[in-house]
Amino acid sequence: MPVFLTSAEADFEQSFTTLLNAKREDSPDVDAVVADIIADVRGRGDAALLELTQKFDRLDLPDSAALRITAEEVDDAIKSVSEAERAALELAADRIRAYHAEQMPENKSWTDASGATLGWRWSAVSAAGLYVPGGLASYPSSVLMNAIPAKVAGVERLAVTVPTPDGQINPLVLLACRVSGVDEIYRVGGAQAIAALAYGTETIAPVDKITGPGNAFVAAAKRRVFGKVGIDMIAGPSEILVIADKDNNPDWIALDLLSQAEHDESAQSILITDDAEFGSAVAVAVDKRLETLERRAIAGASWRDFGAVIVVRDMDEAAALSNRIAPEHLELCVTDPEALSKKTIHAGAIFMGQYTPEAIGDYIGGPNHVLPTARSARFSSGLSVMDFIKRTTLSQMTPDALRSIGPAAATLAESESLEAHGLSVLARLEALNR
């Protein structure tokens, strides 16, 4: 049974804090193994990749050239994709592309009163690597969500690594690569793939930024190569918070809660409502759906261990609790979702109104589904084109501008005992005033 809390009760604060701090994930410590794998790939390049792929993926590759999945192999594999799936994937790609195109920020330049010209210019990361998990966690939607922002940002070279255990690969993943404009695909996985992307081998050229989900080995490897390359966030288990009033279909809300719970036994689904009876009805509906759901073992464990129904006095209280939870996904199934959304400021993505189930956002809405977990929406954002571009600031002084603001720079340099800093300004001012 999930916890059932009522904000009016005396021990609520304590129970809520316990819920907030529940540890949902134990990452195994694989750091030492990962360090060895990275060193091996750095030292031996392709030879290490071939050996590790044989060991971990039970896949014998004849030579380095076989590491790459060729365009012809992709052509062949994607023939098996049904027309409905292809059309759905293409619609998703189009919508994700359109949304992310809106995110591209503009360069800016202006001249201020001193005569100084200031501004900045954005440019894309030259090469990016996208890790795609193999096996069960191999999601084509995740390829779209990572690859399309990179391509919209203008990344010239986008390389995918995907393990193919026993030679198996999901044709939809390859189609998603094709549709997203991925440039290179390699059948390598685990820490060895991250090492190859970060340091390069004879066959795989190094990249500047690595994104994409993965298991504990992949996460540990990403942490280790961070600094040498950029990485995206290391995601924790998924979460949803639904804030719903009584004017909702309990079954719909139950399905929304379960669509997080079915991801992972460590996922968390929370309902906040101002109507206790509605809360109970949703809990009943969850149990009913759990009787027949394909992934009922996973979803049931998640709901039992980490699920919660919280009854509040009013929606302002709901917003305050939501901001403390800082959920990855937030559904607002209330009369005025727009108004409430302005109060729930710490959330990765908000889904407004009863016709916007979170699953829309996972696949087809347009916004990214790679979102901050574990309360990190307090300080971070979901994946976007911003992850694949960087800003160079620009400044240009005229002689007048230097005359106007240079002396203050020299004063501050002197305060900080940085003489050459000051002299670099003063030498120019002297010449100008001569």
Added chain:
Amino acid sequence: MPVFLTSAEADFEQSFTTLLNAKREDSPDVDAVVADIIADVRGRGDAALLELTQKFDRLDLPDSAALRITAEEVDDAIKSVSEAERAALELAADRIRAYHAEQMPENKSWTDASGATLGWRWSAVSAAGLYVPGGLASYPSSVLMNAIPAKVAGVERLAVTVPTPDGQINPLVLLACRVSGVDEIYRVGGAQAIAALAYGTETIAPVDKITGPGNAFVAAAKRRVFGKVGIDMIAGPSEILVIADKDNNPDWIALDLLSQAEHDESAQSILITDDAEFGSAVAVAVDKRLETLERRAIAGASWRDFGAVIVVRDMDEAAALSNRIAPEHLELCVTDPEALSKKTIHAGAIFMGQYTPEAIGDYIGGPNHVLPTARSARFSSGLSVMDFIKRTTLSQMTPDALRSIGPAAATLAESESLEAHGLSVLARLEALNR
């Protein structure tokens, strides 16, 4: 002597790669000590802070209340600041504030052809912590560069921690806090300050994001609390690349190179020029300035160990090398800096023309001086208001929008074997089509 390379020579590529990969910093491994300090502060709160402050800063504080530097203490301390310094600091603050105000991105919302309303909203991090080093590395300019973007972003609560070894504190640092709008100042430093900001104590409320430079202990602590809170980049030693043609004053360029070199023996200053004679003249000018420079021991070691003069055939070659170096600071002292700046895309900050010494950017230009080091300008940007805000994506479907795009979401959910995801869409579609 710094290295002197010529791109036309046969072994250039090898020499350049060696320069690029030179390891300039050995971070001591303080991780175990830092883990203990963090655990201590989490466990004992203020009591641990008082004890550690006595131990590391040789400062006996009577009680928890004394951890805070009061507004009256700030009032007293800043009386000693000269009028020239105060005016310089205020001018710098005004210019930094004006520049960063331009960075605030806009919220966006639109309705697409399906009837779906999409967009996003930015919001500030609620509370931020700024670490300010004590002693020699205590730079008021660094307070401005960290605190002002946070305040421009709308951070409500900005707390500074600064160690006061033997009770000493730099009045200009306190004035910089005052001028920037810092809300709270605590006399705590090291890993214990980072732990207090991340986890909170009885006196110091926890924050959501921590920025600011620090020694190896501070850096290790920031790495450890990352995830619990957001952190800024962990900066390496400073770097400058100057690209200059022969129409420059060798002494000015020498001073620009030395203004990086004087920061730190691990700093790196590189000149690229298309005129060998000019390169030699700059090297001579550096040596001459080194005879009398106050920080000649530090600047001389940096220039000797990591400095370089590179002679290229033309400015296109200079741009290509610059992009491989991906410098933190880049000065373009050439006839058409604007044109060249469009080719040098991997750089933290660009200073254009001979009247824009890098020191202007350290203090007073307006752009931030916290910039990506160690070639990370390939994939990251300097500090900005973006570090103190985060994006919540928004979507709202109408019944029509759900009818239009919902089926594709259900198809993709089925492909990924996520049944509840599909059902959450299909249950709604069924009701709508009934």
